[in-house]
Amino acid sequence: MRITLNGDPYDLAEPLTIAQLLATLDIDPRGVAVEHNLSIVKHVGFDSTEVRSGDQVEIVNFVGGG
Amino acid sequence: MHSDPLVIAGKTLSSRLIVGTGKYANYQVMQRAHAASGADMITVAVRRVNLTDRSTESLLDHVDRKQYALLPNTAGCYTADDAIRTARLGREAGLSEWVKLEVIGDERTLFPDNAALLEATRVLVQEGFVVLPYTSDDPVICRQLEDAGAAAVMPLGAPIGSGLGIQNRNNIQIIKEFAGVPVIVDAGVGTASDAAIAMELGVDGVLMNTAIAAAQDPVAMAEAMKLGVVAGRKAYLAGRMPRRRYATASSPPEGLVTGR
Numbered sequence: 627m628r629i630t631l632n633g634d635p636y637d638l639a640e641p642l643t644i645a646q647l648l649a650t651l652d653i654d655p656r657g658v659a660v661e662h663n664l665s666i667v668k669h670v671g672f673d674s675t676e677v678r679s680g681d682q683v684e685i686v687n688f689v690g691g692g
Numbered sequence: 693m694h695s696d697p698l699v700i701a702g703k704t705l706s707s708r709l710i711v712g713t714g715k716y717a718n719y720q721v722m723q724r725a726h727a728a729s730g731a732d733m734i735t736v737a738v739r740r741v742n743l744t745d746r747s748t749e750s751l752l753d754h755v756d757r758k759q760y761a762l763l764p765n766t767a768g769c770y771t772a773d774d775a776i777r778t779a780r781l782g783r784e785a786g787l788s789e790w791v792k793l794e795v796i797g798d799e800r801t802l803f804p805d806n807a808a809l810l811e812a813t814r815v816l817v818q819e820g821f822v823v824l825p826y827t828s829d830d831p832v833i834c835r836q837l838e839d840a841g842a843a844a845v846m847p848l849g850a851p852i853g854s855g856l857g858i859q860n861r862n863n864i865q866i867i868k869e870f871a872g873v874p875v876i877v878d879a880g881v882g883t884a885s886d887a888a889i890a891m892e893l894g895v896d897g898v899l900m901n902t903a904i905a906a907a908q909d910p911v912a913m914a915e916a917m918k919l920g921v922v923a924g925r926k927a928y929l930a931g932r933m934p935r936r937r938y939a940t941a942s943s944p945p946e947g948l949v950t951g952r
Binding site for chain 2: 632651652654660661666667668669684685687689690691
């Protein structure tokens with residue numbers, strides 16, 4: 627199945643929760659924010675929100691800025 | 693120094709200088725500059741996580757969140773929708789309601805799109821954000837932003853990253869006279885005297901990034917900025933002497949040894 631992850635196509639073998647997706651990507655869930663189909667996923671929802679084929683996911687963090 | 697804190701939306705900041713986290717050569721220099729600046733609030737940008745290179749260090753690993761309050765920005769957003777979306781992501785990433793709201797209207801000057809900024813301010817205030825909008829040095833838009841619920845207004849002194857100093861002192865002064873919320877001069881400062889001038893105009897604080905990060909010695913410049921802000925604030929509170937076009941002698945005219 628294919629999702630759009632941070633603006634690019636990304637292939638997954640099966641549907642994953644946000645928490646599983648972050649683990650797959652080796653991303654520490656602390657300090658990131660996740661948007662799923664244009665809605666914010668709160669950290670408490672990372673285990674319960676499932677990413678399915680065609681979904682759009684954005685994973686952001688803080689970088690230097692003014 | 694006697695206590696003269698900056699209070700924004702009920703939050704007390706001991707320093708009137710807010711500094712950025714961008715453009716530093718490395719995180720070590722950034723950390724030392726932050727410490728030298730005395731700031732207790734720092735701005736950060738919200739960007740997509742780099743998925744291909746997970747080895748890059750995270751900014752937050754180099755920020756002591758007990759010492760510094762984070763002010764996520766919406767830099768780079770050109771529409772109200774993008775800025776609102778970025779603000780929401782920043783709130784989740786930082787677990788704070790505060791946002792430095794930017795909606796850019798022009799690429800070369802990075803001047804704000806004030807109509808879109810006002811729209812985004814209204815939406816985010818409704819959602820419970822503490823909105824600090826970066827805006828033009830225009831008293832009318834500043835008043836409109838305040839009416840829309842902005843917790844402070846942040847007029848630019850000059851274009852972002854230009855280091856040109858305060859271009860329209862009269863407007864900045866009028867903005868401060870009109871404002872019922874704190875006024876923070878955001879952008880345009882190049883060196884310590886610019887920060888002092890901004891504070892002498894009576895504004896409540898100064899926000900800067902490039903002036904420190906792009907200095908030859910960012911740590912020394914950070915300290916200079918701290919002192920410039922403190923000096924400007926003290927001078928403002930002290931009340932400057934009136935300007936005169938001609939000289940008035942400092943020494944008494946009487947008792948002068950003259951003639952022969």
